[in-house]
Amino acid sequence: MSQLVQYDAEHCFHPFSNYHDLNNKGARMIERAEGIYVYDENGHEMLDAMSGLWCTNLGYSCEPLVEAATEQLKKLPYYNLFFQTTHPPAAKLSKLLAEITPEGLNHVFFTGSGSECNDTVIRMVRYYWSTLGKEDKRTIISRKNAYHGSTIAGASLGGMSAMHKQTAGVVPDIVHIDQPYGFGECEDGDLQAFGLERARQLEAKILELGEDKVAAFIAEPIQGAGGVIIPPESYWPEIQRICDKYEILLVIDEVICGFGRTGEWFASETYNIRPDLLCMAKGITSGYLPLGGVMVRDNVADVLISANSEFAHGFTYSGHPAACAVAIANINEMQSRNIIAELKETIAPYFAEKWQELSEHPLVGEARVKGMVAAIELVSDKTTNTRYKKELEVGMKCRDNCIKSGLIMRAVGDTMIVSPPLIITKKEIDLLIERAKKALDTTL
Numbered sequence: 001m002s003q004l005v006q007y008d009a010e011h012c013f014h015p016f017s018n019y020h021d022l023n024n025k026g027a028r029m030i031e032r033a034e035g036i037y038v039y040d041e042n043g044h045e046m047l048d049a050m051s052g053l054w055c056t057n058l059g060y061s062c063e064p065l066v067e068a069a070t071e072q073l074k075k076l077p078y079y080n081l082f083f084q085t086t087h088p089p090a091a092k093l094s095k096l097l098a099e100i101t102p103e104g105l106n107h108v109f110f111t112g113s114g115s116e117c118n119d120t121v122i123r124m125v126r127y128y129w130s131t132l133g134k135e136d137k138r139t140i141i142s143r144k145n146a147y148h149g150s151t152i153a154g155a156s157l158g159g160m161s162a163m164h165k166q167t168a169g170v171v172p173d174i175v176h177i178d179q180p181y182g183f184g185e186c187e188d189g190d191l192q193a194f195g196l197e198r199a200r201q202l203e204a205k206i207l208e209l210g211e212d213k214v215a216a217f218i219a220e221p222i223q224g225a226g227g228v229i230i231p232p233e234s235y236w237p238e239i240q241r242i243c244d245k246y247e248i249l250l251v252i253d254e255v256i257c258g259f260g261r262t263g264e265w266f267a268s269e270t271y272n273i274r275p276d277l278l279c280m281a282k283g284i285t286s287g288y289l290p291l292g293g294v295m296v297r298d299n300v301a302d303v304l305i306s307a308n309s310e311f312a313h314g315f316t317y318s319g320h321p322a323a324c325a326v327a328i329a330n331i332n333e334m335q336s337r338n339i340i341a342e343l344k345e346t347i348a349p350y351f352a353e354k355w356q357e358l359s360e361h362p363l364v365g366e367a368r369v370k371g372m373v374a375a376i377e378l379v380s381d382k383t384t385n386t387r388y389k390k391e392l393e394v395g396m397k398c399r400d401n402c403i404k405s406g407l408i409m410r411a412v413g414d415t416m417i418v419s420p421p422l423i424i425t426k427k428e429i430d431l432l433i434e435r436a437k438k439a440l441d442t443t444l
């Protein structure tokens with residue numbers, strides 16, 4: 001253990017980490033990065049197929065983002081948006097976001113993170129319904145295995161049972177329905193019928209609770225941290241129909257999917273979803289500085305405006321000026337370099353083709369991909385898609401072998417997931433697949 005790793009082991013509690021392991025083995029020290037590669041303190045190079053935490057969409061060497069932050073820090077390093085105050089980066093960014101997000105989403109509430117977005121969602125949808133005189137419309141329906149953040153409200157909205165158990169008590173009036181996880185839960189192989197069945201659980205839940213009690217349904221277009229759960233095509237149209245029919249606000253958490261990951265600016269376009277609220281973070285600044293935002297549809301915004309009272313909610317770093325400046329530079333870069341069109345036409349189809357090669361591997365039961373987000377399912381028997389025994393921790397083994405072969409992939413149980421930077425080239429995709437195959441071979 002180097003001295004720095006020792007300091008870290010002795011003094012730093014990390015997110016989502018086992019403190020016993022941290023204390024004994026120390027953490028992996030990432031020292032620098034370049035392009036889509038990160039380097040540990042021993043100079044070991046790793047292709048970062050997770051884009052950090054689904055965020056470094058433009059890679060690690062995007063000079064205009066660094067310049068934007070530097071310039072803004074020199075000019076106005078901090079101010080806030082509280083009490084009818086604003087600053088130029090927030091004003092410019094809110095206009096830009098209204099232009100690039102799906103039609104009708106014309107207002108933004110800035111936050112500092114994805115979790116803060118989802119906390120904001122809970123408060124905002126309840127404020128919306130109470131302004132309309134419907135105080136009882138409070139319950140929010142979410143999905144099992146969803147991830148909406150790590151604050152107490154984010155964890156409650158999310159459907160991660162381990163998080164619920166550890167916290168021993170979560171925010172009330174939040175309920176969960178099943179996820180549309182085809183590989184793990186569709187028994188007869190009819191994915192479209194399965195998608196409909198899972199979507200109709202929303203209708204059943206609304207009828208069970210009473211539509212006058214349900215405020216909103218929240219979901220990620222593709223469940224990310226839950227294991228890249230790509231829904232069947234039948235799923236989203238049915239969800240949209242149900243939300244429209246029962247006047248339930250539809251909240252789409254695009255913290256991962258937003259800013260190009262599925263081949264459009266937002267996955268709501270990819271799946272033809274009409275969100276009332278849309279959450280974003282991560283890719284909004286390519287992760288260079290922390291920022292989040294909740295986009296609000298006009299009809300919802302009109303009600304909040306008509307309330308003509310103070311919405312008592314906000315964060316010190318809501319719309320931090322340097323973060324907003326980076327977000328503007330990030331959007332400008334994506335536009336001027338035509339990143340999304342290039343991705344849709346060339347890079348994403350190539351990635352999909354190469355990713356499918358992994359399905360040939362004896363360890364892989366399924367390889368699935370949508371845009372620039374993908375997963376493989378590790379199985380002990382490919383003919384029956386049998387899972388490994390849990391105690392073998394095959395996913396963790398595979399993750400460690402990826403690191404040895406110079407690749408960062410994430411393990412969600414025995415599901416291996418990636419979300420590569422959007423600037424990845426075809427040659428780098430070849431390298432990613434080569435290293436993944438090598439890691440799979442050594443995991444056998």
Ligand code: PLP
Nearest residue numbers: 113114115147148149253255256
């Ligand atoms: N929502 C989704 C879909 C996420 O994937 C995440 C984080 O991974 C969050 C919310 C929480 O974001 P943050 O970690 O910035 O609070």
